[in-house]
Amino acid sequence: MVAIILSYRDAPRTQRCVLSALDEGVDGVVIWDNSDDGGESAGSIEVCDPRVELIVSPRNLGFGAGVNAALAYMQTRWPGAAALLLNNDATLRPGGLSDMLAHLRADTVVAPGINHAGEAVFLRYMHRCSGAQLVRPMTGAFAFPSGACLLLPPSLSVGPLFDEAFFMYGEDVDLGWRLLRSRHWHVKSTGTVLVDHEVAASSGRRTHFYETHVAASHWLLATRLATGPLDRVFLKLCRGIYLLARALVRSLREHSAMPWRGLWSGYRLAVVRDREHRRGL
Structure with missing residues (x-):
């Protein structure tokens, strides 16, 4: 099990995220630094564990392309591993990884319950016509796993996973739609809150x-x-x-x-x- 974490000019949050993954016993961590600042932000991230790989991207690839690149790199060191995608502004709660692993199957993407800035969210729902995001199912809406944290089976951990036309936001909705339409994959919620997530910590909501x-x-x-x-x-x-x-x-x-x-x-x-x-x- 390898954690994939994207970082963008926020070493303290990335550090907390990495430590929460290591504390949960992951086999490795790939930090993909998208900061595009000549490695200045990446240099502030303390990599003091041999399980951690820090990759500095020459430019900001965005979320989807950054995750795809990190997954490709992961397979060079941990071939065949399952991937835990984790936002750098999110942290695993104690016991969270073992709970997620208990739900993992070869054809299943595990979506943990997430504390989104005080709101417990398990699966989100997108209304296909209006585009409104909902926390409860309704006619015309479909479920998708939050990109803040999700656990992928090994067969989906090889990339490319996300549509790289999305730079930030919407790529998890697109993934959920493709998983639903494929009929070969299932998305399963853990039913319990296992992750704490700050909402829009990297980009802000009024920018x-x-x-x-x-x-x-x-x-x-x-x-x-x-x-x-x-x-x-x-x-x-x-x-x-x-x-x-x-x-x-x-x-x-x-x-x-x-x-x-x-x-x-x-x-x-x-x-x-x-x-x-x-x-x-």
Whole structure:
């Protein structure tokens, strides 16, 4: 069992995350540093255990591509290992890993219960049309495991796991949809809270970065969740309405034009990244 942890200019949180994984008895830890600051942030991370590998990326690959790269590296040192994906702003509770391992099967992705800044969340649900995220199932919504922490069987730990068109946010929703559609994989919740997670600790919730990447993820998901051309048009229309309403509410609440600027830049970013990803395919 190897923990995969992405770090972005936040050595103290990454350090706490790594220690919580080591305390739980993982065989190894791969820290993929996406900080893009010449290794300055990575140099502040204390690597004092032979089980820990710190990889400094030459540029910020984003969450999905960073995890994919870390999984590929993991297989060079721990071939055939299962992977525990863990956000650097999350920590395992004592006994959390053993509880997750008890649910692990060859065809099962284990989603632990997570304390998201005081809110206990087990599986999240995405309404395919509106794009709203829910904590309870409802008609038109499907379950997906939170990218903050999930345990992968060895057959899924080889990568690429995530769609790299997503830079940040939405990649776990896309993964959940693909797992559901494949019919070969199951997502199982532990039913107990095993992880503590700070929400949006790296990006913040009132920044242009946050607004841009949330909007971009919604535009990309409108394409990824579609079952055909007409459905794609319908989903894009629904997402457009949802995002306009979201920007209006957030701009009024925060007395800022930031949500509107993020909506426009997110749309442009989604178009560019989707085009680049398709060319890469």
